[in-house]
Amino acid sequence: MKKLLLFFVCLISVGYVHAVDSTVVKGTQERILDELIEIRTVQDSTYVQRMRAFEARNSNAALPSEYSVLSMIKGNTDKDHLRDGWNVYGWIAFWISLFSLILSFITSLSQWHTAKHTKNAPLSVQRGKLADLPRHFYRNIVCTIAIIFKFRHPSNGKSASRMRYPSESNLLKLQTLPDDFILPVDNEESSCKVIHELKLLFRNYNMEVMVASDHLSRQQLPDDSFVQDFDNLLFKPFYLTKQTFKYQRILSPKIDSQNRDAVKTIINEHFTKLMEPDNLTILLIPLNNSFLKQMLESSFAYFDNIDAKGAIVRSMKDDKCAANSFDSVSIKKCDFIESRPKELQEFIGGISADKSEFIKWFNINYRNKIKDERATLTPDELYYSLKPYLDYLSRENWEFATLLYYMLAIDVAIETDRIGMINY
Numbered sequence: 001m002k003k004l005l006l007f008f009v010c011l012i013s014v015g016y017v018h019a020v021d022s023t024v025v026k027g028t029q030e031r032i033l034d035e036l037i038e039i040r041t042v043q044d045s046t047y048v049q050r051m052r053a054f055e056a057r058n059s060n061a062a063l064p065s066e067y068s069v070l071s072m073i074k075g076n077t078d079k080d081h082l083r084d085g086w087n088v089y090g091w092i093a094f095w096i097s098l099f100s101l102i103l104s105f106i107t108s109l110s111q112w113h114t115a116k117h118t119k120n121a122p123l124s125v126q127r128g129k130l131a132d133l134p135r136h137f138y139r140n141i142v143c144t145i146a147i148i149f150k151f152r153h154p155s156n157g158k159s160a161s162r163m164r165y166p167s168e169s170n171l172l173k174l175q176t177l178p179d180d181f182i183l184p185v186d187n188e189e190s191s192c193k194v195i196h197e198l199k200l201l202f203r204n205y206n207m208e209v210m211v212a213s214d215h216l217s218r219q220q221l222p223d224d225s226f227v228q229d230f231d232n233l234l235f236k237p238f239y240l241t242k243q244t245f246k247y248q249r250i251l252s253p254k255i256d257s258q259n260r261d262a263v264k265t266i267i268n269e270h271f272t273k274l275m276e277p278d279n280l281t282i283l284l285i286p287l288n289n290s291f292l293k294q295m296l297e298s299s300f301a302y303f304d305n306i307d308a309k310g311a312i313v314r315s316m317k318d319d320k321c322a323a324n325s326f327d328s329v330s331i332k333k334c335d336f337i338e339s340r341p342k343e344l345q346e347f348i349g350g351i352s353a354d355k356s357e358f359i360k361w362f363n364i365n366y367r368n369k370i371k372d373e374r375a376t377l378t379p380d381e382l383y384y385s386l387k388p389y390l391d392y393l394s395r396e397n398w399e400f401a402t403l404l405y406y407m408l409a410i411d412v413a414i415e416t417d418r419i420g421m422i423n424y
Contacts, residue, residue: 121183123251129181130248134262135269136181137237140174141312144233145408146415147171148306149291151216152223156421159223167420171213174233176240178202182247191250198247201240208232219424231309238315242324256323263329263400264336268344270407273414275347277369282414284375289385292413296388300405316401327401334396353390358383386410 147166150156157163178199212229215221245258273279282288295302307313316326337348350361362379383390389406392398 120185123185126183126185127248127251129183130244130251131261131265133181133244134241134265136176137241138266138269140176140237141234142408142411142415143170143174143419144230144237145303145306145412146419148230149295149412150416150419150421152305160220162219162424164421164423165216165219167422168213168217170419171209171216174209175206176202177206181244185251191247194247194250198243201243205232205236205240208236217422227308230307231311234307235311235315238312238326242315242318242326245324259324259326260329260331263326263331264339267331267336267398267400267403267407268340270411271340271344271348274410275344275365277366278372279414280366281370281372281375282417283385283410284370284377284382285372285417286374286377288413288417289377289382291416292409293385295409295412296385296406300409303405303408312404313401316404329400331398331400331403332396333393333398336398351390351393353387353394355380355383358386358390 147170151162151164151166181202182195182198208229212226212233215226215229241262242259248258249255283292303312313327318324322328337345340348347365350357350364352358352361359379362382377385389410392403392406
């Protein structure tokens with residue numbers, strides 16, 4: 001009985017499963033059929049649209065062959081620079097770009113010119129440097145003579161057995177670097193040769209300074225060995241000053257008084273230094289005062305021992321161009337004083353050959369300003385030491401060829417106190 005009941009249950013289960021499977025299969029088939037119908041509908045619609053488009057473009061032409069269709073595809077896809085790239089917007093972009101390029105080039109060129117001129121010094125600065133050169137070279141002459149004076153003085157021993165030599169620091173300071181006075185400025189091409197020659201002359205002078213310094217440091221060399229060295233150092237300052245006149249005329253074509261202007265600059269430098277209390281104080285030191293009297297006596301005869309070949313006199317002359325010559329320049333005292341600053345006017349105007357006036361001038365400018373303990377001489381003693389110098393300054397006209405030696409005697413006597421001497 002139980003077996004019969006189990007059999008009926010199995011039959012019922014199999015029938016149910018079969019019914020379910022049939023339903024699932026039927027549902028899946030229907031869905032697939034629907035999707036295929038939709039796909040076919042889309043394809044037909046797309047085909048119809050494509051054919052309508054083709055007929056619209058080729059209404060009078062026969063249906064294209066496969067080759068024709070491929071040819072049309074190639075023609076439609078090939079690049080045409082005139083139609084595809086150079087449309088209105090392309091041409092506008094091209095001209096804007098070209099204009100920008102030209103503008104950028106012009107701007108860059110302008111900036112280059114601006115940078116070039118910015119690096120160069122103004123002409124006024126170059127003129128000022130050249131105008132100051134006579135003052136600088138006059139100081140070089142003073143230092144050179146002071147160096148020679150102390151080296152050849154009897155107190156320093158005899159030839160080839162000198163006890164001391166001038167310090168290299170004093171000599172090497174005489175060097176004048178071309179770039180310090182010849183600046184990069186906006187010059188015409190014609191001045192390049194002049195500038196080049198000036199730089200060579202300055203370089204040669206610097207070499208001569210170094211050679212002289214080296215020779216002086218050798219004790220065994222006799223005094224005759226230094227004659228040419230000293231001649232070079234004494235000749236070059238005024239010579240180089242005159243060589244710059246040509247360049248000055250290029251920068252200032254209307255200028256025609258470089259020699260007179262240079263002389264005034266030198267005289268001004270002398271009085272400006274003398275006005276400083278520390279400088280005149282040195283002349284109150286007995287040793288330096290004796291140097292002063294030695295150089296002033298007998299119409300500067302002692303200078304022949306220093307300048308054996310007459311380099312200073314030679315350097316002041318210029319036979320080719322009188323406008324460059326220094327030895328013929330004459331300065332009116334009153335005109336020179338009036339052209340100076342007020343303080344310097346009063347200082348120069350107060351210098352007198354009269355003893356009482358000199359003492360008054362000394363008290364106004366130096367009294368209570370003498371601080372060096374070595375300065376033991378009185379104003380009276382200083383007056384008698386300076387008497388030849390004071391007599392010449394009292395003249396109405398100053399001949400530079402003569403006044404120069406009076407100024408050198410004063411300034412060299414002062415400078416000797418500052419020249420260091422080194423033991424061999």
